[in-house]
Amino acid sequence: MQNGFQVRLRGVSKAYDDGSTRHDVLNAVDLDVASGEMVALLGPSGSGKSTLLNIIAGLDAPDGGTVEVSGRDLAGMSERARTLLRRRDIGFVFQFFNLIPTLTVLENIRLPLELTGRRDPGPARELLERVGLAGRERAFPEELSGGEQQRIAIARALAHEPRLLLADEPTGNLDSATGARVLDLLTRLVRERGAAMVIATHSSDVVDRADRVLTLHDGAIAGGT
Numbered sequence: 001m002q003n004g005f006q007v008r009l010r011g012v013s014k015a016y017d018d019g020s021t022r023h024d025v026l027n028a029v030d031l032d033v034a035s036g037e038m039v040a041l042l043g044p045s046g047s048g049k050s051t052l053l054n055i056i057a058g059l060d061a062p063d064g065g066t067v068e069v070s071g072r073d074l075a076g077m078s079e080r081a082r083t084l085l086r087r088r089d090i091g092f093v094f095q096f097f098n099l100i101p102t103l104t105v106l107e108n109i110r111l112p113l114e115l116t117g118r119r120d121p122g123p124a125r126e127l128l129e130r131v132g133l134a135g136r137e138r139a140f141p142e143e144l145s146g147g148e149q150q151r152i153a154i155a156r157a158l159a160h161e162p163r164l165l166l167a168d169e170p171t172g173n174l175d176s177a178t179g180a181r182v183l184d185l186l187t188r189l190v191r192e193r194g195a196a197m198v199i200a201t202h203s204s205d206v207v208d209r210a211d212r213v214l215t216l217h218d219g220a221i222a223g224g225t
């Protein structure tokens with residue numbers, strides 16, 4: 001386990017331009033997230049939560065400012081190096097799951113393990129059980145409900161025990177009991193493995209468990225960095 005800051009954003013800005021109007025989404029955002037810390041990110045729809053998570057993961061580039069993950073400046077890295085960093089150190093639960101439709105449930109969960117050279121399916125099966133979907137190994141994503149797909153997306157993000165987990169409304173499709181079970185899993189990664197976590201959410205259950213709660217509003221973060 002590595003101590004210190006896993007994520008450090010300074011002056012991060014992002015705007016989208018639809019040709020006629022410029023829309024400022026993030027406006028000089030500063031953010032630090034340490035190992036072993038769970039941060040809940042709130043904010044109304046359209047406030048930039050997904051945009052911010054994508055920028056932290058290096059899936060999208062800011063227009064200005066710096067993003068450091070694990071002490072490395074993402075802008076100074078090649079695309080290939082960013083991909084390797086994501087594979088090894090980052091788990092991402094996408095708001096709309098992004099499961100691979102041609103792979104089975106078990107294959108989807110195993111993918112991050114295989115990409116880092118681990119062939120043992122044991123961890124993937126165990127995670128499937130932990131998210132309450134044992135027995136669905138061979139199903140394809142389209143055969144699952146939204147909440148089931150969400151749980152597969154969470155299992156996939158946890159499979160390689162990332163040091164940084166970025167989760168975009170990970171309980172948005174789950175009933176409160178299933179959501180609590182999933183949150184137990186996420187909390188364990190933070191408390192036992194010392195991962196850093198940022199969860200974009202509208203859920204008070206997530207807020208209750210978070211070490212810090214930040215709110216995005218008008219492109220800025222309230223609640224401290």
Ligand SMILES: Nc1ncnc2c1ncn2[C@@H]1O[C@H](COP(=O)(O)OP(=O)(O)OP(=O)(O)O)[C@@H](O)[C@H]1O
Nearest residue numbers: 016017025043044045046047048049050051052095
């Ligand atoms: N690729 C894009 N092109 C143009 N505009 C975009 C793009 N991605 C996001 N936006 C705009 O940026 C703003 C922030 O979007 P974002 O998805 O980050 O919000 P959010 O806080 O995650 O919202 P939600 O709670 O609905 O998921 C929105 O107004 C959206 O229209």
Ligand SMILES: [Mg+2]
Nearest residue numbers: 049050095168
């Ligand atoms: Mg979003």
